[in-house]
């Protein structure tokens with residue numbers, strides 16, 4: 294669907310050259326939700342803008358829907374861009390036009406009659422959940438509603454691709470969730486390919502199928518979201534993942550000598566992480582029964598990513614030394630990551 298090959302983009306300002314994107318190759322499949330994550334300045338926006346040639350790459354090849362974008366004439370490019378919708382962090386609505394006027398704007402010159410445009414605009418507004426706002430002006434809307442207008446506008450020409458540049462970064466967490474659910478719904482019902490730029494791993498976790506992690510203009514890691522969460526390779530990826538999980542808080546609690554992590558002799562604290570898709574057994578209750586040990590959960594953080602549980606549990610284990618050893622071996626066998634965080638067995 295989208296194939297970027299050896300894309301580089303340099304910006305020259307005065308004597309300085311910024312290598313915003315450096316030799317990036319990646320393929321985004323038809324109908325998937327693809328995330329691009331990285332810190333500010335990593336080159337995400339520049340790379341995504343190379344897809345619709347809002348930025349022309351300095352070198353490389355861009356294929357969208359089988360078309361070599363860089364070989365198109367100006368007219369052909371205008372046509373191709375109609376099939377690539379885009380939304381932005383600050384919505385970019387026209388303040389002097391009504392909601393309906395904003396959504397109708399890309400349909401001028403489309404050959405549709407005034408009535409057909411009106412009907413289409415209303416259908417789009419209904420689709421994004423603001424069917425009653427057609428006559429409102431952008432300033433009368435909340436951030437979430439404005440982004441819905443922007444999405445409706447981006448869908449006006451029935452695009453195959455929707456590029457989302459930090460589309461939820463200006464929204465509160467609840468509104469972010471609602472907009473992400475809307476994007477997911479559009480992906481599922483219209484089959485539209487969605488590319489999401491974000492600096493929040495929570496966004497990736499919520500709706501993306503695959504993700505590419507960018508740093509200094511390069512893609513340093515990419516893959517299925519579940520696999521990236523389960524086995525991140527790069528430090529930057531690990532850092533992004535830790536921001537979405539509270540399982541690291543245990544180290545802070547230990548450093549603070551919190552009463553929650555006080556152990557009796559023979560006990561230990563473990564962090565259990567789900568690192569494979571097939572963890573469906575009720576493992577905690579199984580091990581506690583099978584090995585006659587007690588697992589006292591301090592906290593848990595389990596999310597469903599791509600229909601499989603990911604995350605883990607931090608727990609205090611008590612029981613006989615042998616049983617604990619066997620229980621840990623059993624969990625490892627079942628592909629649960631086991632890290633011993635604090636161990637009071639040595640004093641036995």
Ligand SMILES: Nc1ncnc2c1ncn2[C@@H]1O[C@H](COP(=O)(O)OP(=O)(O)OP(=O)(O)O)[C@@H](O)[C@H]1O
Pocket residue numbers: 304305306311312313331332333334335336337338339340492
């Ligand atoms: N038009 C431009 N002229 C000069 N430099 C630019 C231009 N656009 C981007 N850059 C530079 O390219 C680099 C990558 O920027 P880009 O906006 O792609 O990063 P990003 O990962 O999307 O960051 P952010 O999330 O802050 O938008 C940065 O160093 C930026 O300053």
